[in-house]
Amino acid sequence: MTTTMDGDRSGVPPLTKGERTRRRIMDSALELFGERGYTSVSLRDVAARAAITHAGLLHYFSGKDDLLITVMIDRDKQEIIALQEHIEQLSRRDGRPWTVDDVGLSWLVGQIAANQRRPDLAPLYVKLSAEATEPSHPAHNYFRKRYARLRRTLTGSMARAFATADPPVTGHDPVAAAAQVIALADGLQIQWVLDPDSVDMVASLLGYLRMLGIDPDGWALADEAAG
Amino acid sequence: MTTTMDGDRSGVPPLTKGERTRRRIMDSALELFGERGYTSVSLRDVAARAAITHAGLLHYFSGKDDLLITVMIDRDKQEIIALQEHIEQLSRRDGRPWTVDDVGLSWLVGQIAANQRRPDLAPLYVKLSAEATEPSHPAHNYFRKRYARLRRTLTGSMARAFATADPPVTGHDPVAAAAQVIALADGLQIQWVLDPDSVDMVASLLGYLRMLGIDPDGWALADEAAG
Known part of the structure; x- marks a missing residue:
């Protein structure tokens, strides 16, 4: 979904809902990695902090490694x-x-x-x-x-x-x-x-x-x- | 047990069996903390590396924090x-x-x-x-x-x-x-x-x-x- 939206972007339009969710997940991950390091944070922790379901998070990131590298x-x-x-x-x-x-x-x-x-x-x-x-x-x-x-x-x-x-x-x-x-x-x-x-x-x-x-x-x- | 033994020590006598086990646990903990950090290592990991049971390890250290600080x-x-x-x-x-x-x-x-x-x-x-x-x-x-x-x-x-x-x-x-x-x-x-x-x-x-x-x-x- 985000990929399709990305294709439509020109200049600096406001973020779509999907992009905002993706950004919220990334911000939550950064916060948690900063608080506890990477190893001891779970994807479920990130999902909870971002107020999204675990399945919802997996819609945006294939796993914790993917999330870390992206961030x-x-x-x-x-x-x-x-x-x-x-x-x-x-x-x-x-x-x-x-x-x-x-x-x-x-x-x-x-x-x-x-x-x-x-x-x-x-x-x-x-x-x-x-x-x-x-x-x-x-x-x-x-x-x-x-x-x-x-x-x-x-x-x-x-x-x-x-x-x-x-x-x-x-x-x-x-x-x-x-x-x-x-x-x-x-x-x-x-x-x-x-x-x-x-x-x-x-x-x-x-x-x-x-x-x-x-x-x-x-x-x-x-x-x-x-x- | 180790405490009693400690009381008996004078000079530098050879380590007792209990002291040797305690030392082996500490060495294993150091190795594992060095490999993976503290947070993601469990007491069971340390016990396995030291070739001792989890219950056996708890005879020497009350928990992971105790073990870390002692080490x-x-x-x-x-x-x-x-x-x-x-x-x-x-x-x-x-x-x-x-x-x-x-x-x-x-x-x-x-x-x-x-x-x-x-x-x-x-x-x-x-x-x-x-x-x-x-x-x-x-x-x-x-x-x-x-x-x-x-x-x-x-x-x-x-x-x-x-x-x-x-x-x-x-x-x-x-x-x-x-x-x-x-x-x-x-x-x-x-x-x-x-x-x-x-x-x-x-x-x-x-x-x-x-x-x-x-x-x-x-x-x-x-x-x-x-x-």
């Missing part, structure tokens, strides 16, 4: 769209084309600032990425690829930040620094989710970047992510 | 004993008293080097600490306290390393640097467990410490942890 890919899509909009906004503002390399690091810090204000997402990623370290976990390949992609993207951003720093940074390897800044963000989130008063995630990340010789003052954080 | 506290005890032995060894070697502040950072790096060679422990801590971010998780308070204690210990070690560096490091806050090095170690482990070829955890940690102005060359890593 994660949907989150990624939303993030890519938001990042593109952010880049276009900066390009229009400055009358010159910005790229992902230009904004990768400020985007990462902005996401962490956003997580600090939306305390449901950090636990979700903390729990899912940890569970998914198990090779048999349905999101294992997703997270392997996600981290590989993140390292690649942030290597470009790191190289750009090193080259444009004043003075330019020559003593650090962008590949190693990219893996390090991702690790730092992940690890800070664990401590923060366990005890929000224990660490200031944004200050710590900015301090780390300054230590590398990068000056984050004057960075344009995304509007919705600005601390 | 974690036991791991901590083993680590404290190993750390003490390491400190005593260095003190004897050099004829002067070493302290935790002196060896905290090298110990942390040594543990990560050890995890890199014993690939069962890193997934265990990655998964358990992530699950335990949930306030209702039985190990939530354990991990909150564990991180608070780690930050405190490593703040002392960081301050000592800054003071004894050549030249002494004055521009960094030991409290923030302690939270950062723990976060880095945790985050590197997530990437490493997902894809062991993606990051060199020890090199990354040592690089971070060098960036802080600390020189880790010539550090005595613990024997069992030496990379």
Whole structure:
């Protein structure tokens, strides 16, 4: 049913009833995975949270793995769209084309600032990425690829930040620094989710970047992510 | 039964049959929690892995939460004993008293080097600490306290390393640097467990410490942890 409806969409029409139900199921799944992790949540739990029958849910998703992967890919899509909009906004503002390399690091810090204000997402990623370290976990390949992609993207951003720093940074390897800044963000989130008063995630990340010789003052954080 | 036996112990006598069974249950639990996380492992799974009946297991542990907490506290005890032995060894070697502040950072790096060679422990801590971010998780308070204690210990070690560096490091806050090095170690482990070829955890940690102005060359890593 949703597939047929999808074919009719043009521009951004209001969601159909089926699409709204599908979205409600995905939101409920995200909430529950964030609260308890993936493994210990059942499809029946998701159905109950979404106020739909178990059979009704199976009309939209073939199973829990399907639901998880769909939800994660949907989150990624939303993030890519938001990042593109952010880049276009900066390009229009400055009358010159910005790229992902230009904004990768400020985007990462902005996401962490956003997580600090939306305390449901950090636990979700903390729990899912940890569970998914198990090779048999349905999101294992997703997270392997996600981290590989993140390292690649942030290597470009790191190289750009090193080259444009004043003075330019020559003593650090962008590949190693990219893996390090991702690790730092992940690890800070664990401590923060366990005890929000224990660490200031944004200050710590900015301090780390300054230590590398990068000056984050004057960075344009995304509007919705600005601390 | 074990309690009575405990009362009789002096020195390091061989384990009784009951103690050996108890130890086997704990080892099986550690293995399974490391493989699948805590939430999705049942007491029956642990009993099966330990080759004991479910009723037999309940003779030793009142439930899964009891088992988890016992296992974690036991791991901590083993680590404290190993750390003490390491400190005593260095003190004897050099004829002067070493302290935790002196060896905290090298110990942390040594543990990560050890995890890199014993690939069962890193997934265990990655998964358990992530699950335990949930306030209702039985190990939530354990991990909150564990991180608070780690930050405190490593703040002392960081301050000592800054003071004894050549030249002494004055521009960094030991409290923030302690939270950062723990976060880095945790985050590197997530990437490493997902894809062991993606990051060199020890090199990354040592690089971070060098960036802080600390020189880790010539550090005595613990024997069992030496990379």
